[in-house]
Amino acid sequence: MSYTIPYGKQFITQEDIDSVVEALQADYLTQGPRILEFEMNFAQYVGSKYAVAVSNGTAALHLNALALGVESGQKVITTPITFAASANCVRYCGGEVVFGDIDPETYLLDINSVRAILENDPDGNYVGIIPVDFAGRAVNLEMFRALADEFDLWIIEDSCHSPGGYFLDSTGIKQQCGNGNYADLAIFSFHPVKHIASGEGGMITTNNEALYKKLLALRTHGIVKNDGLYTNHPSFAAASKDVETYPAWYMEMQELGYNYRITDFQAALGNSQLKRADEGIQKRRAIANKYYEAFKSEKFIKSQSGVIEGHAYHLYIIEVDDRLGLYNYLREQGVFAQIHYIPCHLMPYYRDLGHQEGDHPKAEAYYKQCISLPMYPTLSAEEQEYVVHKIKEFYV
Numbered sequence: 001m002s003y004t005i006p007y008g009k010q011f012i013t014q015e016d017i018d019s020v021v022e023a024l025q026a027d028y029l030t031q032g033p034r035i036l037e038f039e040m041n042f043a044q045y046v047g048s049k050y051a052v053a054v055s056n057g058t059a060a061l062h063l064n065a066l067a068l069g070v071e072s073g074q075k076v077i078t079t080p081i082t083f084a085a086s087a088n089c090v091r092y093c094g095g096e097v098v099f100g101d102i103d104p105e106t107y108l109l110d111i112n113s114v115r116a117i118l119e120n121d122p123d124g125n126y127v128g129i130i131p132v133d134f135a136g137r138a139v140n141l142e143m144f145r146a147l148a149d150e151f152d153l154w155i156i157e158d159s160c161h162s163p164g165g166y167f168l169d170s171t172g173i174k175q176q177c178g179n180g181n182y183a184d185l186a187i188f189s190f191h192p193v194k195h196i197a198s199g200e201g202g203m204i205t206t207n208n209e210a211l212y213k214k215l216l217a218l219r220t221h222g223i224v225k226n227d228g229l230y231t232n233h234p235s236f237a238a239a240s241k242d243v244e245t246y247p248a249w250y251m252e253m254q255e256l257g258y259n260y261r262i263t264d265f266q267a268a269l270g271n272s273q274l275k276r277a278d279e280g281i282q283k284r285r286a287i288a289n290k291y292y293e294a295f296k297s298e299k300f301i302k303s304q305s306g307v308i309e310g311h312a313y314h315l316y317i318i319e320v321d322d323r324l325g326l327y328n329y330l331r332e333q334g335v336f337a338q339i340h341y342i343p344c345h346l347m348p349y350y351r352d353l354g355h356q357e358g359d360h361p362k363a364e365a366y367y368k369q370c371i372s373l374p375m376y377p378t379l380s381a382e383e384q385e386y387v388v389h390k391i392k393e394f395y396v
């Protein structure tokens with residue numbers, strides 16, 4: 001039996017297909033009713049007041065940075081172990097990215113490194129922090145909020161890996177990723193390797209009404225369509241003297257926005273997928289548990305964790321010696337493990353901005369031995385056993 005096993009993969013059912021077909025046969029391809037439905041269902045799922053669906057996770061990050069008014073000269077702190085988009089949104093607005101280091105136990109942005117950055121540079125013009133729920137493990141945002149408040153910073157939670165994940169706050173209450181209780185804004189992606197797939201797609205969640213309204217306008221060119229918000233006079237709008245009401249066609253572009261809309265049929269797919277989100281997490285947790293049990297007494301494992309409460313397991317990462325050898329061997333055997341991530345600060349683009357090797361030793365050490373094993377709800381027991389067997393075979 002030969003296998004081809006990727007590290008992640010979407011799971012599309014007949015019900016998903018039917019819901020997309022239904023959307024395609026309806027009146028709207030874009031800006032239809034399924035978008036609002038998806039937003040409402042998603043907000044309910046994560047426990048936030050508001051949700052704004054957008055064309056992808058990167059667009060979500062960009063809109064967040066715009067809505068928070070990031071501009072040239074301002075500094076924002078994030079983790080180097082993330083997809084580049086988490087940092088790039090700051091650059092889109094001309095801001096400066098400052099990386100912290102990671103906690104080698106959790107692989108998440110180390111709050112102590114963030115505190116050190118802020119305390120060492122009190123006049124540094126820091127405006128925000130972008131923690132990432134990397135691999136599906138929720139950042140403790142209660143602690144980040146306290147730090148952010150001390151330095152008057154906003155927080156964007158990059159929750160692309162963690163819909164359905166949570167951390168326990170200091171009173172033992174579950175705080176869902178993206179619930180808006182601690183972060184100003186949170187973002188999600190519906191790229192096929194993520195928990196919920198819509199093709200391309202993204203979501204922003206928040207409890208802040210002013211930011212929510214701003215995001216709605218920025219998503220569609222900065223256009224508002226609401227009598228109460230117009231600044232031009234009705235007589236101009238109607239192109240007719242002495243008119244005191246706005247004609248039905250009227251709208252205003254009030255700031256420079258974008259077209260970052262999602263389509264109605266993508267929202268249909270997202271909605272249908274969302275119904276199975278919890279089931280997907282259960283499967284992911286079961287897979288994580290099997291990996292843990294299979295490797296827990298193996299000497300070639302330098303680090304892995306057992307099943308952690310609230311972890312959404314977008315990725316299952318182990319740290320090993322001879323990572324390159326293992327990676328290549330697995331590829332030859334049809335197992336396409338992946339590396340998450342090449343430290344962002346060492347991407348040529350960020351090196352050109354002055355970041356360099358040695359800046360974040362823990363993130364760099366992690367990169368030398370991390371490997372993400374296949375992790376997706378439809379990974380079968382036989383496939384997972386094959387993966388485990390091939391890894392053990394490599395090290396004997």
Ligand SMILES: *Cc1c(COP(=O)(O)O)cnc(C)c1O
Binds near residue numbers: 056083189
């Ligand atoms: C996938 C991802 C993004 C970007 O999402 P897209 O929908 O691909 O634009 C941002 N941050 C993280 C951590 C991601 O994994």
